[in-house]
Amino acid sequence: MESLGELLKSFPSGNNALQQAERLMEELLRDPLVERLQSKHPELDRGTIRVNLNRVYQYVTEYRNCSNCPGLDNCPNDFQGHYTLLSCDVAGDLVQLTDRKVACKKLLARQSEDQIRGRIRSFYVDERALSQGYSADEIVSNDLERMKAVGQVLNYIERTKEQGLQREGLYLAGLFGTGKTFLMCYLLHELAKEGFTGAIVYMPEFVEDLKSLMFEPAKLKETVDLMKETDLLIFDDIGAENLNPWVRDHVMGAILNYRMNRKPTFYTSNYDMDALEQHFSFTNKDGDELHKGQRIMDRIRPYVDIVHVTGHNKRGKKRP
Incomplete structure (x- = not known):
């Protein structure tokens, strides 16, 4: 799966690149998945999202991949059979966005079947x-x-x-x-x-x-x-x-x-x-x-x- 860094490298240099990056962030902020995340965590502001833009991009992209799943063997996500899940924690005035990989239902079903056959x-x-x-x-x-x-x-x-x-x-x-x-x-x-x-x-x-x-x-x-x-x-x-x-x-x-x-x-x-x-x-x-x-x-x-x-x-x- 193409990372945010690779995507940004494909943009032309100069002010146009900054505009492209800003446009990408605005698109992410309007994404229903990010809106639901902000609704669940009101403390998640634009600044935190900007700092964690790569995590948010991967979260949204992998969710879309899973919504149009081509099958476990053709999984386009970085870690086959897994998707990124985000969580938000507050420590004092610091808002932290963390990510973790979660096994999808298809992978869990295959693992269960492998255990049975074993x-x-x-x-x-x-x-x-x-x-x-x-x-x-x-x-x-x-x-x-x-x-x-x-x-x-x-x-x-x-x-x-x-x-x-x-x-x-x-x-x-x-x-x-x-x-x-x-x-x-x-x-x-x-x-x-x-x-x-x-x-x-x-x-x-x-x-x-x-x-x-x-x-x-x-x-x-x-x-x-x-x-x-x-x-x-x-x-x-x-x-x-x-x-x-x-x-x-x-x-x-x-x-x-x-x-x-x-x-x-x-x-x-x-x-x-x-x-x-x-x-x-x-x-x-x-x-x-x-x-x-x-x-x-x-x-x-x-x-x-x-x-x-x-x-x-x-x-x-x-x-x-």
């Missing part, structure tokens, strides 16, 4: 799914066939807001593309506003990466500890991963064993509970291990409410 960790899930921020009304109207499922998720969110962290999570089961992942991202985002931390894990890619983490014990422990301790944990597309006994028994088992009766765990899947148990009961290495599949399911089945997500496949479709 509470959520994403493992291999498209970040756009976490940041779309649809309204509850839009989620309901987007596909009326899944209204019952949406209602269950919204009720869970409200219950957690009122009562605190729940013991049980949700198990969203349904066909491809019906919005299960998005509903869980919406839940994470809404509860992050309340201060809860969360993580969402896309299981097929996570399981593949876990195999390499076997040789990085410190990083593996850090990842597992995060999933144990986060308030809300979502295993996205569970059942689609290429399972092995180590992942099932030593990683998944450890995480779920720690979280049960402590913190809620959520799941999205194309499988119902029985099909998921069959999935956990078979690995390419050891074949059928029914008891191990049952043991994992004993850490899932009692700690979730099942939500059947019906509706149309929305993948590849543009939002209206």
Whole structure:
């Protein structure tokens, strides 16, 4: 933003410059913003304004910029996302005009959103799914066939807001593309506003990466500890991963064993509970291990409410 000094330098020299400066001051004095300032502080006389002309000029200019805001990223003010606020103090016979920078509403909203997103960790899930921020009304109207499922998720969110962290999570089961992942991202985002931390894990890619983490014990422990301790944990597309006994028994088992009766765990899947148990009961290495599949399911089945997500496949479709 051009300062008053730069503006005055652009004026021609000599008496004409003084006339231009005087004209600028008269324009500032007639500005409604300055008139309101003088009305609020009758002690603010012309002499004080003249001495603080640069502050008054910046105050008025930044206010105009904010009134015609081009967006936070294109903020023309000296300090992005801030505007100048003036205050008047009297010390004896001395009138002092002071300025300070104040964050605008758009900056405060962005900072709040950044704090919310900072509470959520994403493992291999498209970040756009976490940041779309649809309204509850839009989620309901987007596909009326899944209204019952949406209602269950919204009720869970409200219950957690009122009562605190729940013991049980949700198990969203349904066909491809019906919005299960998005509903869980919406839940994470809404509860992050309340201060809860969360993580969402896309299981097929996570399981593949876990195999390499076997040789990085410190990083593996850090990842597992995060999933144990986060308030809300979502295993996205569970059942689609290429399972092995180590992942099932030593990683998944450890995480779920720690979280049960402590913190809620959520799941999205194309499988119902029985099909998921069959999935956990078979690995390419050891074949059928029914008891191990049952043991994992004993850490899932009692700690979730099942939500059947019906509706149309929305993948590849543009939002209206």
